[in-house]
Amino acid sequence: MSDKTSNSPDFAKGDGLLPAIAQDAETGDVLMMAYMNEESYAETLATGRAVYYSRSRNKLWRKGEESGNVQEVRGIYLDCDADTILLKVHQIGGAACHTGFRSCFYRQITPEGMKEVGERVFDPAQVYKK
Amino acid sequence: MSDKTSNSPDFAKGDGLLPAIAQDAETGDVLMMAYMNEESYAETLATGRAVYYSRSRNKLWRKGEESGNVQEVRGIYLDCDADTILLKVHQIGGAACHTGFRSCFYRQITPEGMKEVGERVFDPAQVYKK
Numbered sequence: 186m187s188d189k190t191s192n193s194p195d196f197a198k199g200d201g202l203l204p205a206i207a208q209d210a211e212t213g214d215v216l217m218m219a220y221m222n223e224e225s226y227a228e229t230l231a232t233g234r235a236v237y238y239s240r241s242r243n244k245l246w247r248k249g250e251e252s253g254n255v256q257e258v259r260g261i262y263l264d265c266d267a268d269t270i271l272l273k274v275h276q277i278g279g280a281a282c283h284t285g286f287r288s289c290f291y292r293q294i295t296p297e298g299m300k301e302v303g304e305r306v307f308d309p310a311q312v313y314k315k
Numbered sequence: 316m317s318d319k320t321s322n323s324p325d326f327a328k329g330d331g332l333l334p335a336i337a338q339d340a341e342t343g344d345v346l347m348m349a350y351m352n353e354e355s356y357a358e359t360l361a362t363g364r365a366v367y368y369s370r371s372r373n374k375l376w377r378k379g380e381e382s383g384n385v386q387e388v389r390g391i392y393l394d395c396d397a398d399t400i401l402l403k404v405h406q407i408g409g410a411a412c413h414t415g416f417r418s419c420f421y422r423q424i425t426p427e428g429m430k431e432v433g434e435r436v437f438d439p440a441q442v443y444k445k
Contacts, residue, residue: 263423265414
């Protein structure tokens with residue numbers, strides 16, 4: 186009744202990496218999807234800030250560590266199969282996407298093709314300086 | 316400027332399977348996350364109903380084909396990397412989860428452990444008859 190998988194994400198399922206969806210706690214907008222491993226999940230719980238695992242860089246990704254646009258975690262939810270995580274967050278800086286859009290899902294697929302529908306909050310060139 | 320990846324999901328990235336998030340178009344609730352391959356994506360576009368790919372059954376999963384709880388697609392969005400899909404849907408029957416909950420994310424992780432926070436809409440035993 187209190188085995189590990191029933192009380193926490195089942196990281197064995199995704200070869201150690203599970204999808205984590207970040208949703209704006211205030212507006213309900215889906216902001217982004219990234220991955221977490223057990224270490225990033227534990228750090229998220231401990232710090233109250235979203236920490237992912239970057240598959241391209243193969244290391245912990247403390248969201249906002251470079252841009253300052255951290256995500257303060259308001260709630261953590263687990264799906265029925267315990268293999269997907271949902272975070273409700275307060276997005277500091279207003280934008281979750283590295284392109285400067287509020288949400289990474291700023292493009293809609295329509296019969297006429299792809300349309301930009303999101304709101305750009307910052308200019309990436311100003312935020313990510315070399 | 317109009318290459319394939321810029322106008323549609325990049326199925327090459329996820330070995331042919333990309334995560335697809337279903338969000339309630341009316342309430343903004345995140346209902347579930349599943350996977351799509353190119354065929355299921357094309358059928359979703361063509362029919363206006365969410366079609367996923369079941370990794371456990373290795374076949375197209377026409378959401379609701381057994382329970383009747385189909386998802387009518389209201390909008391399709393693509394993230395910045397073109398490797399995650401967001402569907403805004405109208406969930407027929409009110410529940411997306413096979414457990415009968417409105418959302419698959421019906422459990423919250425709290426300092427006191429896991430808490431059920433979702434709303435159960437139907438009794439699975441009545442819906443999935445052998």
